[in-house]
Amino acid sequence: MSFSQDVKNEILRRKIQRHCCTQAAAYAVACFGKYFDEHGVVFQTESEGIAMLVRKLYDRCGIQGTVLEKQRASGPVYEFAVKDPAEVDKMLTLFGHTGREPALRINPDCFSCQHCVSYFLSTAFLCCGTATDPEKGYTIEFLSQRYHVSRQLEAILSEHHFRPHRTLRKGANVVYIKASDQIENLLAFMGAGNSAMRVMEQRMYNDVRNRTNRLSNCETANLGKSVQAAVQVQLAIRTLQQAGAMDTLPEPLRETARLRMEYPDLPLARLAEKFDPPVSKAGLSHRFKRIQEAAHRVEAARPQPDTPQTPSRKEVP
Numbered sequence: 001m002s003f004s005q006d007v008k009n010e011i012l013r014r015k016i017q018r019h020c021c022t023q024a025a026a027y028a029v030a031c032f033g034k035y036f037d038e039h040g041v042v043f044q045t046e047s048e049g050i051a052m053l054v055r056k057l058y059d060r061c062g063i064q065g066t067v068l069e070k071q072r073a074s075g076p077v078y079e080f081a082v083k084d085p086a087e088v089d090k091m092l093t094l095f096g097h098t099g100r101e102p103a104l105r106i107n108p109d110c111f112s113c114q115h116c117v118s119y120f121l122s123t124a125f126l127c128c129g130t131a132t133d134p135e136k137g138y139t140i141e142f143l144s145q146r147y148h149v150s151r152q153l154e155a156i157l158s159e160h161h162f163r164p165h166r167t168l169r170k171g172a173n174v175v176y177i178k179a180s181d182q183i184e185n186l187l188a189f190m191g192a193g194n195s196a197m198r199v200m201e202q203r204m205y206n207d208v209r210n211r212t213n214r215l216s217n218c219e220t221a222n223l224g225k226s227v228q229a230a231v232q233v234q235l236a237i238r239t240l241q242q243a244g245a246m247d248t249l250p251e252p253l254r255e256t257a258r259l260r261m262e263y264p265d266l267p268l269a270r271l272a273e274k275f276d277p278p279v280s281k282a283g284l285s286h287r288f289k290r291i292q293e294a295a296h297r298v299e300a301a302r303p304q305p306d307t308p309q310t311p312s313r314k315e316v317p
Helices: 003-012 019-032 048-060 085-095 116-128 147-159 180-189 193-242 251-262 268-272 281-301
Strands: 035-037 040-045 066-072 075-082 129-131 140-144 165-169 172-177
Touching: 003 048, 003 116, 003 129, 003 193, 019 040, 019 048, 019 085, 019 116, 019 140, 040 048, 040 085, 040 116, 048 066, 048 075, 048 116, 075 085, 116 129, 116 140, 116 147, 116 180, 140 147, 140 180, 147 165, 147 172, 172 180, 180 193, 193 251, 193 281, 251 281, 268 281
Parallel strands: none
Antiparallel strands: 035 040, 040 075, 066 075, 129 140, 140 172, 165 172
């Protein structure tokens, strides 16, 4: 079962106590269904549970509708419809519409209490919403063919601080949220608290995993740098030994070279503790730098072999 279906199942189990909230939920079906005009309302879904909930919402609002099962190649589709003229008139009066509006817009008068918006959004998600599995990403989308309804939905989400975005995809208007913390808040606001916790847990897991990977990469990089630095110091010490120049170094540098060769794999901090008395990491690093500088001077002082001259064409016998 997909994460979207988990969210919808959780919303389906939500109980609506107030009549005004029931009306707001039923109104969401009209706004995000297939049709809503003077001829009635039609809403289609692949979920029988959602279709039964929609009929129950309209029954509680005093409006009689029907649910029909239609067979398609992809599977059954359940269609809820209110088409009886008397029931359509009651519905239009309840929602404050004439049915002859040139473009459908959300009527704010359908929200009477602070919970009405919550039920409106949760039912809108049942009608046209999808949610990405948090293991794959963070996205909640509401898809609608109605431009003005999508704009107003975006405004409603913004008023409740969910920071939505809107785009056009294949001719359909998409209102979406991608921030994980906003998705958590919206799911909880719509009554899907368990789904919100699942997003939160996955986000925390991803944060810990990413932090661990960053630390591991940083430690690996630092270890590589430390090994490279230790190898360069050992090469410098061997250069001085082969040139018989170790005795020219001050005693602290000779002691440093001896301990470095005795403990070639020891980290800088641990090696600094081997001195008597112990030295600081900065002091030990400075000594290594002086040893390398001495090795560079020895290298520079070595006589360079003569480069053989290539005979000119005239000199070739």
